[in-house]
Amino acid sequence: xxxxxxxxxxxxxxxxxxxxxxxxxxxxxxxxxxxxxxxxxxxxxxxxxxxxxxxxxxxxxxxxxxxxxxxxxxxxxxxxxxxxxxxxxxxxxxxxxxxxxxxxxxxxxxxx
Amino acid sequence: xxxxxxxxxxxxxxxxxxxxxxxxxxxxxxxxxxxxxxxxxxxxxxxxxxxxxxxxxxxxxxxxxxxxxxxxxxxxxxxxxxxxxxxxxxxxxxxxxxxxxxxxxxxxxxxxxxx
Numbered sequence: 001x002x003x004x005x006x007x008x009x010x011x012x013x014x015x016x017x018x019x020x021x022x023x024x025x026x027x028x029x030x031x032x033x034x035x036x037x038x039x040x041x042x043x044x045x046x047x048x049x050x051x052x053x054x055x056x057x058x059x060x061x062x063x064x065x066x067x068x069x070x071x072x073x074x075x076x077x078x079x080x081x082x083x084x085x086x087x088x089x090x091x092x093x094x095x096x097x098x099x100x101x102x103x104x105x106x107x108x109x110x111x112x
Numbered sequence: 113x114x115x116x117x118x119x120x121x122x123x124x125x126x127x128x129x130x131x132x133x134x135x136x137x138x139x140x141x142x143x144x145x146x147x148x149x150x151x152x153x154x155x156x157x158x159x160x161x162x163x164x165x166x167x168x169x170x171x172x173x174x175x176x177x178x179x180x181x182x183x184x185x186x187x188x189x190x191x192x193x194x195x196x197x198x199x200x201x202x203x204x205x206x207x208x209x210x211x212x213x214x215x216x217x218x219x220x221x222x223x224x225x226x227x
Contacts, residue, residue: 004154031213032213034213034215034216036218041220043116043202043218043221044218045218046215049213049214049215051213089155094171098143098145098206098208098213098214099145099157099170099171100155100157100216101171102147102154103154104152104154
């Protein structure tokens with residue numbers, strides 16, 4: 001069974017701090033990795049879908065990198081703002097299908 | 113803004129009742145999914161569908177059943193609710209053919225409590 005691990009489980013930072021989290025996954029039979037942001041009382045929202053080793057994606061102050069050979073992805077947030085407070089989920093595709101295997105998530109709290 | 117809807121948002125019900133959780137999307141997506149999330153745990157796929165009349169069990173065993181009679185509608189049914197079914201249920205959809213890895217669009221979820 002595919003296992004996706006995220007660390008840390010939770011993180012508290014001050015406004016303006018930059019931060020990063022890790023997603024680890026088995027490097028064999030990799031197809032794609034997804035990052036989602038899930039704010040309280042809202043739906044999970046896709047941030048990035050990454051497929052190629054060395055991929056780097058950016059959306060505003062948030063960026064992500066992918067290393068498929070060693071089986072990890074980093075999500076970076078530059079200059080955290082209170083509105084960045086959310087749970088960040090990582091998921092990988094189960095085989096050559098649309099089915100996703102999720103990690104437990106990293107919950108970020110940004111204090112003003 | 114994703115156009116995927118779930119009702120009800122919250123449901124408290126007694127043991128033994130039959131319940132149906134509704135999920136609809138207006139994006140014309142062929143693929144739809146049901147996930148279950150217990151507190152502090154990962155989202156686990158319990159059902160998925162690649163199109164009308166196509167449904168399969170996910171990786172987490174579930175006593176629930178689903179149907180896909182129309183593209184836009186993917187309801188989940190529990191014939192006899194039990195306290196062990198207490199959880200959050202999220203519905204999602206995505207476009208693309210088999211083998212594609214498109215983002216999934218999620219509904220807001222149904223938080224189910226069985227007393």
